[in-house]
Amino acid sequence: MIALIQRVLSASVRVGDETVGSIGPGLLALVAVQPDDGEAQTRRMLERLLGYRVFADDAGKMNRSLADTGGGLLLVSQFTLAADTRSGMRPGFSHAATPEHGRHWFERLLKLARETHSGGVETGRFGAHMLVQLVNDGPVTFWLETG
Numbered sequence: 001m002i003a004l005i006q007r008v009l010s011a012s013v014r015v016g017d018e019t020v021g022s023i024g025p026g027l028l029a030l031v032a033v034q035p036d037d038g039e040a041q042t043r044r045m046l047e048r049l050l051g052y053r054v055f056a057d058d059a060g061k062m063n064r065s066l067a068d069t070g071g072g073l074l075l076v077s078q079f080t081l082a083a084d085t086r087s088g089m090r091p092g093f094s095h096a097a098t099p100e101h102g103r104h105w106f107e108r109l110l111k112l113a114r115e116t117h118s119g120g121v122e123t124g125r126f127g128a129h130m131l132v133q134l135v136n137d138g139p140v141t142f143w144l145e146t147g
Helices: 039-051 099-114
Strands: 002-015 016-022 026-032 062-064 073-076 121-123 133-144
Touching: 002 039, 002 062, 002 099, 016 062, 026 062, 026 133, 039 099, 039 121, 039 133, 073 099, 099 121
Parallel strands: 026 073, 073 121
Antiparallel strands: 002 016, 002 026, 002 133
């Protein structure tokens, strides 16, 4: 599983004319599921999303996690993160999960996040054309993988 996380002051997702997910300060996580991902990778990704220290402490150092701050988490499925871009001029998607596998494990991540994180968890709409807006705080952006 792959996640591109961004520390945000705010973020939202629209599908058509509808805002389907919105958070204030917290993390926007664009998430890709890969073919071999399962329960272990999903739980590890959630652990990293909630525990990765990207928020400033009183001394201005990145020592606080989303769990520490209680900020919002906006999870957005984005299979294109798993693209193979090493050669040619068109991405290949053999490293991305099938839509069925991807939906299953993305929804499992969402369910676990909602059960675990009290700061609020929002999402986009799996498989839809989404418009994502964000105010990146820093900018602070990291690439996380579960292996």
